[in-house]
Amino acid sequence: MNTSPALADRHGSPAAPQPSPHPGLARHPGFRRLFRPGALTVGLILPLETHPGRPAPTMEGHIEMAQRADRLGVGALWMRDIPFYDPHYGDVAQIFEPLVYIAHLAAVTRRIALGTTGIVLPTREPLMLAKQAASLDQLSGGRLVLGLSSGDRPSDYPMFGIDYESRGERYRDAYGVLRTLLEQRYPRYDSARFGHAGGLLDLVPRPAFGRIPAIAVGQSQQHLDWLARHMDGYLAFVPQPGELATLGRAWRAQVAAQHDTPVFKPLGIGGYFDLHEDPHHPFMRVPGGFRAGREGLRDYLEQAREAGVSHIALNPKVSRQPYAEILDQLADTILPAFPAHE
Template structure:
């Protein structure tokens, strides 16, 4: 499920808030994220693409999928033309939530999928950044990005499972601050050569060590998943995009306008930082079933889904990450129906590297 927590800590700095990065570290020349194949494949102005949140298996009423034939399902999703496969970060089984996502640790699982697929974007919705050691995460991210040929889009959240935090010995109330601090360290390691920084929570660097490998295209694109206890201004200033919970149809314009207006205020009208939406999809057997909210997502028929996505695209939404695991029909039938009736309206275009 995509986190949608609201900001509770307005006292935020901008850019590299929380970490002192003054010193002689060299900022590497970085390409725009729009040139990154994984980012470009799913985020383009004026277009909307469709991705799938793992697992690629329906299991309504059960906390865990079987993960049988998961590799074949991932390859089939790629062949059918879906834009991305998204992995959630759920380290523990909490019966109060009753959901363990795709079971496998997302960064490890992405590396496995990178070897088994060729084109599809691989993303996270999202890595719970306050509970991650950002130096190891940076190493994992640049490794996966290089091994996949530049297909990683790193979604970062603050997490909505309070029960996880005591397991890590972390105060849940500090997650907003930890998010900013961890992000600053991550960014310095990925984007600077022999970085210098002093972090309150995650160590320091004096410019004598450098992270290897570096990202293939200069940096790993990173998007916010949910508000992550931050202001929209901070997210728009620091991250490459935003992925939020899918609202009702009448809420699409306001959601997209809030993000786009903040990006315009910061960078001007020419800068593109995409907004996406996502959540559970219960695909009805009735193609015309009206849009209906369910916890963490919505229920709809295919015709209604098409109408919803057309409205989202018109509002400026660039991507939707769907999790049909709550649907009642077999997943293979869902893929067939979406591929036959929905994807033709919202095709995934080849990236520049695929066309070369």
């Protein structure tokens, strides 16, 4: 019997099975648009406005800018979860509550994935979050990608009456309840923090494609092996170019160790991005992210793709150019080389 070339290596031996995502994610439009082995896509962390040195954007023209990003083929728009203005941090992201804002953007865009970087899970009630996420997934046609973080602002936690030091445990507890609600019909669970379900009630609506992608934003006070086992992917802080390969190997090794069969769980990176006027300016670290010219950015993304990174989420709010000019440069140089998956 002849071995199909697609199933054999160059020596004629059967090739190793290729990793694939969870069956529910293989059909999910948001996941499919952003994540594929061996490829890298580009997304934007909101607001779609540059405002270096100011805590809040104006949000003028944000709908038109989101629609333009959709038309240009940007992979995703990512919303941060910052409920309060803390002068110590001096940053309120896109101002609007992220899940409410996603619902608005879903109504005025067509293809672009809509994600969170990330919902501060320890401060959220997982029953309501499950209802919100399933509703958004239905209303957006399966474009929701749920990024979940543990939060890094101690000042927020007293406002919720939650002990900041408990956030790692609360994350695991809330995530277990969230997954159970979204993926089990008539769910059963027992949580000291988030209530009990005895299989008598069912969540409505259900996720549009059976599963909503849930990725860790940062390590969320968890060990990497826990993330590799339980989450659908991992979005890390942008590393130095020389650290990309190490990050990629570490994540793939953990995913392989936690599963009996090959599974694709994407690795992403994200942070602030300052577009330098010199197009060839190489990667240079800045607080919370990096600076590069458009060609320097392309070089970095090529290295990231080779290292196994599937997505980069850029936050250009610290750049000095108008946002429209940044989108023009991304459309000319970056997006054709790193297109979203249609």
